[in-house]
Amino acid sequence: MPNKFTPDYCHTHQVLNQPTPLANYNAYSSNEVLRYWVTAFGGEWGQTSLCNYGEKVGGELLEAGFDANAVKPEFSSHDRFGHRVDLVTFHPSYHLLMKSAIEAGHTWLPWKNNDLGAHVVRAGIEYLHTQADPGSGCPLTMTFSAVPAIKHQPALAKKWLPKLLSNQYDERNVPFFEKEGVTIGMAMTEKQGGSDVRANTSIAKPLGEDSEGIPTWEIIGHKWFCSAPMCDAFLVTAHTEIGITCFLMPRWKPDGSKNPMQIQRLKDKVGNISNASSEVEFRGAFAWQVGEQGKGIKTILEMVSMTRFDCMVGSSSIMGLAVQQAIHHTAGRCAFGKNLHEQPLMQNVLADLALEAEAALAIAMRVAKALDNKEDDFVRLTTAIGKYWICKRAPQLTYEAMECIGAVGLIKDNVLSRLYTEAPVNAIWEGSGNVQCLDVLRAMVKEPQSLVAFLAELKKASGINKAFDDYLNTVEPQLFDAKSLEYRARAVMESLAILWQAATLLLYGEKWVADAFIAARIVNKSGAMYGTLPEDIDCLALIKRAHPKLNSASI
Known part of the structure; x- marks a missing residue:
């Protein structure tokens, strides 16, 4: 006679203790x-x-x-x-x-x-x-x-x-003048230069002017990274006799012929799979001049500044979804006789992840507000600080969220695996961590008003939390100690980022969240490993705040 230990020939087991996937939900209203x-x-x-x-x-x-x-x-x-x-x-x-x-x-x-x-x-x-x-x-x-x-060249603009600025997407491989909507790419990096754009070797030879009086050029050289090579045009840099200059290179020439911007191969990347990244050669490719000759780095950095801001937002998003996935999964799974959310150590980890993700989003949105208000000096420094910090925190947080889920999170049909392989991308692209540090040091010297604007924002938060005030008073003098400042740049950036996150939470966030962040990151100095929050933090409140609100369900 069969008993409960006898397997059914067709059904070897029931699927138990597995949560439903976080899918078919409103990603905004639930957040x-x-x-x-x-x-x-x-x-x-x-x-x-x-x-x-x-x-x-x-x-x-x-x-x-x-x-x-x-x-x-x-x-x-x-x-x-x-x-x-x-x-x-x-x-x-x-x-x-x-x-x-x-x-x-x-x-x-x-x-x-x-x-x-x-x-x-x-x-x-x-x-x-x-x-x-x-x-x-x-x-x-x-x-x-x-x-x-592109606005630097009014006729081109x-x-x-x-x-x-069209709301239409046209995937066709046809000249730009046959489309209502276009997309734009960028190609700066060369093999020998990497982040050092001044070491680039691509050259531009003058062709004259087009019918609108825009200077036109022929470009010869290569680019080691050109993402999204099916865009309709690309902002690129090359040397003229005067110096590095910025150009807009269309995929098709104005006469409708193919521009000799030739793809050598697509990069076989660990992550960022849906996006085609390529190596390209310019074999006398046509391009319009953008901005002044010799000012190409300054011109294209206006684009790079915005892409760095988007790196902040993108990495914040990866962190946010990773946290939501971890909380949703652990809410529907039991281990060692309890729901995972009821396990004190798991609560510590989840709350820590939630705290980190919210602080990242807070400063990313603060930069968005600064862009709206045209706070140019504030944006100048904070974009580099935020890009450095958020993008570096994302890989560790995403991994920790994956560990909360377990081996299921490592499988490719789980979104966590994609978030994990995607997480390092923003830290590397648009200037690595060291480049962001050096950019901040450069701005402090050449554009000191940017540091003034940043410190003014931090000081607005003074008088609310004593631990924050004490930390600000400790860190600020370090900015003016020129001795070994470059060597200490990463430590300084970490301090500035944590101070800025704390100030943003104090000024614009929920007070209890700000107090929890300061207790964790400034007083307790936790964060090197997630799940090390001090005992007086309300972990369950942080978890509830970050839990995706799908309907009437609650944890």
Whole structure:
């Protein structure tokens, strides 16, 4: 006779103690922390648009993200008749992701909408889209960020900006003048130079002027990294006789012929799979001059500044989703006789992760508010500090969230595995950690008003929390001790980042969250390993705040 230990021939076991996936939900309305910070910095008027996009992100776009990463972009150098085509093809889901984001305003919202808070709302859209697929965010952020640089050449801006600021996505491989909407890429890095753009060797030879009087050039050289090579044009740098200059290089020439910007291969990356990153050669490629000759680095840095800001938002998003996934999973699973949320050590870990993710989002949205308010001096320093800190914290946090889930999180059909391989990208791209440190030191010397603006923000938070005040008084003198400052730059950046996160939470956040952050990161100096919060922190309150609010369910 069979008993409870006798397996059924068809059913070897029941699936027990496994939570439902976090899917088919509204990624915005379920996110209390994101909604708080959008409202705190003046983006409440965008709630309807964000909620609508959140519904897409938690549903069809989340699925599209899996598909776009499962099927890698493919490169064809020539067509079947032997013509050079330099064509990259994508899974249809990639185009759905691009189309949806552009329609939502990812690439154009603050440039077309003058309402205060437009950068905040647009950052919310980016935050949401990143949770569906970080890879497609690369051409989206480059298109968005190219606008300030292209404006340096008014005649060129008149021709291109209406297409950049369109809400239409056109995937076709046709000349830009046949499209209503275009995307823009960027190519600066060369093999021998890396982050040292001044070591680049690509050269530009003058061709004359086009019919609008814009200087045109022929560029010969290479780029070691050119992401999203199917964009319609690229901001690139090359040497003229005067010095490094910025150019806009279209994929197709104005006469409709193919521009000899030739893809050598696609990079086989560990993460960021849906995004095609490539090596390219310029074999006499046509380009328009952007900005002054010899001022190319300064010109293109206007784009880089915005992409660095988007790195902050993107990494904050990766952290936020990783925390939500960990909390959702542990809420539906038991271990050692208790629900995982009831285990004190797990509560410590989850609360610590939640605290870290909210502090990251808070300063990212503070920069968005500064962009809305045109606080240029404040943005100058904080973008580098935030890019350094948030992007470096993301990989460790994402791994820890994966560990909360366990081996299931390591499997590719779990979004955590994609977040984990994606997490290091933003720390490396758009200037590595050391580059951000050196940028801050350079700004402190050459643009001292940026340091004044940053310290003024920190001092606004004085008098609220004694531990914060004491830490600020300890750190500030270190900024003016020039001896070995470059050697100590990472330690200084860490101190500035933690102070800024604490100040932002004190000034604009919930007081109890700010107090918890200060107790953890300043008083207790925890964070090197997550799950080391001091005992007086209300872990359950932090977990509840970060828990995705799917319906009436609660932990």
